[in-house]
Amino acid sequence: MNFIHNLKYAFKCLLRNKTTLIWTLIFPIGLATLMYVAFGNIFESDELFSTIPIGVVQEKENAGFDLMMDVLTGDEDGLFEIKAETEAEAAELLDKEEIKAIFYVSDEVELVVKEESTEVTILKTVFEEFEKNKKTITDIADKNILAALRTMFESVRGEQKQYYKELSVSRGTWNVYNSYFYAIFAMSCLFASFSGAEKIEHLQANESPLGMRRSLSGTSKATLVFSEFISMVCVQFAIELIVMGYMKLLGIDLGDRYAGMIATLFFGVSIGISLGMIVGSFYKLSSGVRSGICVMVSMVLSVMADLCVGGIKNTIENTMPILNRINPAVLIADSLYALNVYETYDRFFRNMLTLGVMSLLLVTVSFLILRRNKYASL
Numbered sequence: 386m387n388f389i390h391n392l393k394y395a396f397k398c399l400l401r402n403k404t405t406l407i408w409t410l411i412f413p414i415g416l417a418t419l420m421y422v423a424f425g426n427i428f429e430s431d432e433l434f435s436t437i438p439i440g441v442v443q444e445k446e447n448a449g450f451d452l453m454m455d456v457l458t459g460d461e462d463g464l465f466e467i468k469a470e471t472e473a474e475a476a477e478l479l480d481k482e483e484i485k486a487i488f489y490v491s492d493e494v495e496l497v498v499k500e501e502s503t504e505v506t507i508l509k510t511v512f513e514e515f516e517k518n519k520k521t522i523t524d525i526a527d528k529n530i531l532a533a534l535r536t537m538f539e540s541v542r543g544e545q546k547q548y549y550k551e552l553s554v555s556r557g558t559w560n561v562y563n564s565y566f567y568a569i570f571a572m573s574c575l576f577a578s579f580s581g582a583e584k585i586e587h588l589q590a591n592e593s594p595l596g597m598r599r600s601l602s603g604t605s606k607a608t609l610v611f612s613e614f615i616s617m618v619c620v621q622f623a624i625e626l627i628v629m630g631y632m633k634l635l636g637i638d639l640g641d642r643y644a645g646m647i648a649t650l651f652f653g654v655s656i657g658i659s660l661g662m663i664v665g666s667f668y669k670l671s672s673g674v675r676s677g678i679c680v681m682v683s684m685v686l687s688v689m690a691d692l693c694v695g696g697i698k699n700t701i702e703n704t705m706p707i708l709n710r711i712n713p714a715v716l717i718a719d720s721l722y723a724l725n726v727y728e729t730y731d732r733f734f735r736n737m738l739t740l741g742v743m744s745l746l747l748v749t750v751s752f753l754i755l756r757r758n759k760y761a762s763l
Contacts, residue, residue, distance in 0.1 A: 409573055409625075413628050417569050417628070417637075421635050421636075436466045439466070440469035441467050442475055444490060450515070464507070479497070480499070485505055496512045567721045568691050570717060570718065572683060572687035572692055573625060576657065577617065580620075580658060581662040581664070582664045582675045584613045584617060584662070588613070588755060626650065640721075642724040645724040645733055649724070652717075653713070657713070662751040664679055665751070667754075690714035698718070
């Protein structure tokens with residue numbers, strides 16, 4: 386009965402805690418919204434391949450160039466799409482950025498672009514291949530130039546299309562910008578440490594009148610600690626589910642393995658609360674210092690998981706991988722990544738096992754510290 390009684394009142398206290406709602410619910414939602422507005426659709430515009438619109442101004446017949454265009458624009462999956470064939474129209478479309486470049490064709494071919502971009506780089510690569518291979522093939526096969534050119538351009542088209550074609554190398558489509566959203570989940574889970582530190586502080590008689598009353602109540606420390614832990618996990622877990630639902634509404638691709646994502650968030654808030662409980666167990670620290678430690682640790686670990694700058698996690702992986710194996714923020718973000726990308730669950734289960742063991746150890750240590758606390762008088 387004592388356990389149920391403490392659990393009920395722990396729930397009520399948590400739900401009235403505005404700091405918890407701000408830092409673990411409102412702040413992550415606001416940050417996710419800002420990130421989505423900033424670059425939520427960049428991947429589709431910058432990373433995925435689409436046919437490149439061009440203009441072709443034919444000033445004189447050029448059999449080699451005509452053959453190249455025939456090969457590279459020959460079907461629905463063509464590399465290029467010709468949208469203008471007169472000089473005036475092509476210049477107007479290029480100025481409006483409705484085409485990426487203009488080919489001026491006579492005995493020689495000239496490529497004109499307005500500004501650099503991924504598509505322009507592809508155009509320049511194809512143009513350089515055309516110029517280089519045309520001369521080589523002409524010198525070798527004067528009598529069969531068209532067949533040789535066709536073979537060459539089929540090869541060029543195949544190389545270019547292979548580079549940009551969407552291949553099924555994994556179960557999901559990996560968006561490089563998703564790492565920031567995964568790191569937001571990690572940060573939000575670790576922010577649960579604020580609740581953990583505060584709740585453990587209120588169990589110590591020398592920290593608050595509430596802690597003094599609880600120490601005199603006769604309820605065992607185990608009952609107090611684990612009832613508080615369960616209530617915090619339930620409330621913080623519900624908050625993370627709300628954050629996940631909001632991200633899905635935004636249109637962020639988190640994958641479709643919902644059971645795995647839910648498990649990740651559960652273990653994520655568990656490790657966040659456990660970290661806070663350890664911080665709260667050190668009775669010689671003031672409340673402000675405890676909060677500062679929780680903020681510092683949460684943010685440092687989250688930054689190491691690519692919250693602010695992409696690539697930090699990979700740099701650590703290449704230089705000191707052990708840090709990624711014990712960083713809870715990296716484990717949370719990596720679990721979400723593995724669920725969205727890999728066919729198997731091996732990497733996911735390894736991360737969950739690590740988070741579970743770490744949470745259990747931290748809760749046990751904080752309980753032992755509290756149990757050893759003795760007071761001369763109350």
